[in-house]
Amino acid sequence: MTHRFTLRVYYEDTDLAGIVYYANYLKFIERARSEWIRTLGIDQREMKEETGTVFAVRRLEADYLHPARFDDELEVQTTTEAVTGARIVLRQHVLREGEVLFTAHVTIVAINETGHPARLPANIRRQMH
Amino acid sequence: MTHRFTLRVYYEDTDLAGIVYYANYLKFIERARSEWIRTLGIDQREMKEETGTVFAVRRLEADYLHPARFDDELEVQTTTEAVTGARIVLRQHVLREGEVLFTAHVTIVAINETGHPARLPANIRRQMH
Amino acid sequence: MTHRFTLRVYYEDTDLAGIVYYANYLKFIERARSEWIRTLGIDQREMKEETGTVFAVRRLEADYLHPARFDDELEVQTTTEAVTGARIVLRQHVLREGEVLFTAHVTIVAINETGHPARLPANIRRQMH
Amino acid sequence: MTHRFTLRVYYEDTDLAGIVYYANYLKFIERARSEWIRTLGIDQREMKEETGTVFAVRRLEADYLHPARFDDELEVQTTTEAVTGARIVLRQHVLREGEVLFTAHVTIVAINETGHPARLPANIRRQMH
Numbered sequence: 001m002t003h004r005f006t007l008r009v010y011y012e013d014t015d016l017a018g019i020v021y022y023a024n025y026l027k028f029i030e031r032a033r034s035e036w037i038r039t040l041g042i043d044q045r046e047m048k049e050e051t052g053t054v055f056a057v058r059r060l061e062a063d064y065l066h067p068a069r070f071d072d073e074l075e076v077q078t079t080t081e082a083v084t085g086a087r088i089v090l091r092q093h094v095l096r097e098g099e100v101l102f103t104a105h106v107t108i109v110a111i112n113e114t115g116h117p118a119r120l121p122a123n124i125r126r127q128m129h
Numbered sequence: 130m131t132h133r134f135t136l137r138v139y140y141e142d143t144d145l146a147g148i149v150y151y152a153n154y155l156k157f158i159e160r161a162r163s164e165w166i167r168t169l170g171i172d173q174r175e176m177k178e179e180t181g182t183v184f185a186v187r188r189l190e191a192d193y194l195h196p197a198r199f200d201d202e203l204e205v206q207t208t209t210e211a212v213t214g215a216r217i218v219l220r221q222h223v224l225r226e227g228e229v230l231f232t233a234h235v236t237i238v239a240i241n242e243t244g245h246p247a248r249l250p251a252n253i254r255r256q257m258h
Numbered sequence: 259m260t261h262r263f264t265l266r267v268y269y270e271d272t273d274l275a276g277i278v279y280y281a282n283y284l285k286f287i288e289r290a291r292s293e294w295i296r297t298l299g300i301d302q303r304e305m306k307e308e309t310g311t312v313f314a315v316r317r318l319e320a321d322y323l324h325p326a327r328f329d330d331e332l333e334v335q336t337t338t339e340a341v342t343g344a345r346i347v348l349r350q351h352v353l354r355e356g357e358v359l360f361t362a363h364v365t366i367v368a369i370n371e372t373g374h375p376a377r378l379p380a381n382i383r384r385q386m387h
Numbered sequence: 388m389t390h391r392f393t394l395r396v397y398y399e400d401t402d403l404a405g406i407v408y409y410a411n412y413l414k415f416i417e418r419a420r421s422e423w424i425r426t427l428g429i430d431q432r433e434m435k436e437e438t439g440t441v442f443a444v445r446r447l448e449a450d451y452l453h454p455a456r457f458d459d460e461l462e463v464q465t466t467t468e469a470v471t472g473a474r475i476v477l478r479q480h481v482l483r484e485g486e487v488l489f490t491a492h493v494t495i496v497a498i499n500e501t502g503h504p505a506r507l508p509a510n511i512r513r514q515m516h
Binding site for chain 4: 016017019022023024026027030048054056057058059060061062063064066067115
């Protein structure tokens with residue numbers, strides 16, 4: 001039940017050390033989450049317009065194991081670790097040719113327009129059952 | 130009547146070529162425009178909340194003359210070139226120790242929530258008089 | 259002889275106006291150029307490591323016609339307009355379902371490690387013939 | 388012995404939810420670390436050019452408590468928690484008017500050009516004594 005998403009490293013992702021800038025891994029795993037959410041049949045744009053609800057990251061634990069470089073083809077693997085009514089914990093790896101470069105635990109919540117917690121969509125809560 | 134804004138180049142701004150990534154100059158000059166708009170007594174957040182109006186770039190002509198590097202202290206100079214009821218053209222330079230590294234003509238419009246053109250705030254239109 | 263590249267708009271690309279932040283179109287068209295260069299048989303990473311040469315944008319003229327939004331699937335079309343020994347001018351469009359949202363003329367040069375102009379690779383110069 | 392760094396939230400930092408995009412807090416705290424390193428008398432550019440050494444983040448634990456918004460003035464507070472010969476752990480808070488919005492533990496190492504661990508500069512190691 002692992003979702004897989006591939007991406008390419010471009011100039012915009014690198015820094016002067018010649019490797020991917022550390023904040024950009026968070027962009028990579030967010031792209032993967034957006035694609036994973038789409039596969040669950042959730043339209044994030046519709047959800048925002050109709051209910052004012054968006055997903056937000058509440059907590060992140062990340063380990064930077066090996067640097068990704070310009071032109072690398074990377075795979076992001078996303079697995080659900082835990083779901084309650086209000087939050088979901090994902091495990092996300094970024095790999096290059098099978099080697100894990102970056103790994104994170106990400107806690108996601110849903111929030112409404114006033115920034116308060118909202119119930120996660122049923123299609124998300126259903127992930128663990 | 131030139132507005133001056135200084136900024137520092139950080140890791141996030143550079144790419145593997147060791148210089149500032151070309152899209153990031155647009156961030157630099159947008160920061161300077163936001164600070165210039167503040168000096169005109171316009172609160173962009175209030176403007177958006179109360180009237181749904183935001184500024185948008187319609188056209189950009191940019192010349193990249195010399196690269197900026199990590200840790201450089203840069204100055205953005207912003208000058209008004211022309212204003213009509215609907216659009217304003219700015220000239221913006223990015224300098225390092227007096228040397229122009231980047232220069233742009235930027236055409237700005239105001240748009241409402243549906244994306245249609247809105248009248249520029251009076252404090253902006255007044256700039257040329 | 260138009261190169262086509264598709265991409266998705268993610269959260270990272272948007273701003274509080276709910277549309278793609280204006281600097282990010284430059285990222286989109288740079289990704290497309292990197293993929294186009296790859297199709298010409300040029301390995302940018304190898305080029306940098308072996309000869310110290312990288313591509314740099316010298317001039318940009320861009321028109322923002324309609325805003326792209328979160329979750330849009332966009333196509334970048336890249337066409338060569340002119341090539342000399344030292345520089346190449348590209349025309350790049352960003353489209354959504356056939357509608358042009360953004361269009362740019364981009365002048366590219368090759369520069370060596372000291373930042374001085376280098377001869378463009380033969381595979382690039384050959385584009386116009 | 389807390390280092391303080393202030394910054395403004397600009398358009399580039401926000402996303403369509405109207406708040407600061409989650410990856411951008413990592414940019415904010417990196418800017419603060421760069422300024423903190425400067426106050427220790429370390430020139431990161433010189434360090435890279437002369438010894439090939441750069442700082443890299445090895446691990447990050449981050450809690451997102453309250454969202455920052457466009458135009459907010461934020462303060463980043465940086466405190467050293469632990470230093471060994473090879474790594475340093477920092478505690479970094481992002482605050483708005485005294486309220487903590489974001490907090491992180493960041494483990495930093497020094498790496499050389501081949502990506503292998505290097506000894507931290509003496510000025511850094513000296514921080515805990």
